[in-house]
Amino acid sequence: xxxxxxxxxxxxxxxxxxxxxxxxxxxxxxxxxxxxxxxxxxxxxxxxxxxxxxxxxxxxxxxxxxxxxxxxxxxxxxxxxxxxxxxxxxxxxxxxxxxxxxxxxxxxxxxxxxxxxxxxxxxxxxxxxxxxxxxxxxxxxxxxxxxxxxxxxxxxxxxxxxxxxxxxxxxxxxxxxxxxxxxxxxxxxxxxxxxxxxxxxxxxxxxxxxxxxxxxxxxxxxxxxxxxxxxxxxxxxxxxxxxxxxxxxxx
Amino acid sequence: xxxxxxxxxxxxxxxxxxxxxxxxxxxxxxxxxxxxxxxxxxxxxxxxxxxxxxxxxxxxxxxxxxxxxxxxxxxxxxxxxxxxxxxxxxxxxxxxxxxxxxxxxxxxxxxxxxxxxxxxxxxxxxxxxxxxxxxxxxxxxxxxxxx
Numbered sequence: 001x002x003x004x005x006x007x008x009x010x011x012x013x014x015x016x017x018x019x020x021x022x023x024x025x026x027x028x029x030x031x032x033x034x035x036x037x038x039x040x041x042x043x044x045x046x047x048x049x050x051x052x053x054x055x056x057x058x059x060x061x062x063x064x065x066x067x068x069x070x071x072x073x074x075x076x077x078x079x080x081x082x083x084x085x086x087x088x089x090x091x092x093x094x095x096x097x098x099x100x101x102x103x104x105x106x107x108x109x110x111x112x113x114x115x116x117x118x119x120x121x122x123x124x125x126x127x128x129x130x131x132x133x134x135x136x137x138x139x140x141x142x143x144x145x146x147x148x149x150x151x152x153x154x155x156x157x158x159x160x161x162x163x164x165x166x167x168x169x170x171x172x173x174x175x176x177x178x179x180x181x182x183x184x185x186x187x188x189x190x191x192x193x194x195x196x197x198x199x200x201x202x203x204x205x206x207x208x209x210x211x212x213x214x215x216x217x218x219x220x221x222x223x224x225x226x227x228x229x230x231x232x233x234x235x236x237x238x239x240x241x242x243x244x245x246x247x248x249x250x251x
Numbered sequence: 252x253x254x255x256x257x258x259x260x261x262x263x264x265x266x267x268x269x270x271x272x273x274x275x276x277x278x279x280x281x282x283x284x285x286x287x288x289x290x291x292x293x294x295x296x297x298x299x300x301x302x303x304x305x306x307x308x309x310x311x312x313x314x315x316x317x318x319x320x321x322x323x324x325x326x327x328x329x330x331x332x333x334x335x336x337x338x339x340x341x342x343x344x345x346x347x348x349x350x351x352x353x354x355x356x357x358x359x360x361x362x363x364x365x366x367x368x369x370x371x372x373x374x375x376x377x378x379x380x381x382x383x384x385x386x387x388x389x390x391x392x393x394x395x396x397x398x
Contacts, residue, residue, distance in 0.1 A: 125377050168378065
């Protein structure tokens with residue numbers, strides 16, 4: 001059973017291959033993403049994050065989920081030498097860069113608790129895999145061609161529990177800046193895919209290494225639990241030494 | 252004998268002079284950075300009064316474009332509170348085969364390939380959507396201000 005809906009402005013696809021999958025189980029996950037949007041959207045004036053940014057909620061009164069996300073953001077900031085930060089130029093909190101991966105991971109935990117074993121959740125191109133696919137083989141994922149949205153340039157095979165996330169800058173003329181150096185536009189790298197022990201880990205590091213520019217791949221090379229595939233503006237890909245472990249359909 | 256004493260005292264004077272030059276001469280010289288100030292001030296222009304001065308004025312300084320065997324190089328140096336806080340590579344050698352090899356030496360484990368479209372059926376696709384891109388841009392612009 002597979003279903004895609006547009007939520008938070010992005011396509012979210014849930015596929016469960018277990019025979020006992022129900023529409024109700026999938027609805028529950030989409031409802032969870034609606035709750036995430038209501039809580040963390042900085043575009044919604046009634047969201048908890050908007051209230052926090054208006055100073056209406058004391059720190060010790062944050063919801064449990066909000067506290068978890070803030071802790072995760074702080075941890076990521078430390079682990080990436082400041083290349084990840086949820087505080088924006090007005091001193092407001094914008095945790096959207098970390099919420100997606102975390103929420104996808106939480107959604108898959110709900111499915112596990114509900115007794116499902118073989119499924120994936122893909123939200124805006126970031127994916128958490130569990131179990132095997134409908135052919136009882138490893139789940140596979142294409143990596144989108146940053147120069148042609150209808151093509152893929154790589155296929156990777158992922159173990160149960162692993163996640164994949166891609167950060168990108170596909171639209172020409174718009175630039176992402178290195179947070180440590182606003183004079184330096186990141187236009188060298190157009191797409192950075194990270195495979196990690198789960199989607200939450202893959203997502204938070206994908207965001208940070210993308211901001212590092214070309215040296216992001218070196219940063220990732222030093223982290224053996226992650227693999228990376230970085231595509232530059234000339235269509236040349238750079239990969240960590242362990243990346244090719246994922247391009248063969250191992251069992 | 253007399254010549255020896257003369258030689259030794261001469262050496263002492265020379266060394267002493269060099270010491271004085273090292274201690275005071277270079278400090279004087281460093282008041283004038285050898286790079287041109289392009290007047291793009293960044294960050295805090297007024298270092299705290301009680302901080303020891305290093306002789307560097309706050310601002311962003313663009314160096315001359317210089318040629319190396321492997322291509323041209325140009326940097327911009329950012330000074331704030333009297334300290335070098337960043338060096339930006341405006342131009343760097345990148346367009347010659349030998350340079351590519353040297354870049355690879357810096358990261359020996361990193362393999363490269365030219366991307367190619369694959370015609371394989373896949374379960375799902377990872378990629379940055381326009382929305383996640385908007386997310387990223389928002390984050391990045393936020394971060395750029397927070398630095």
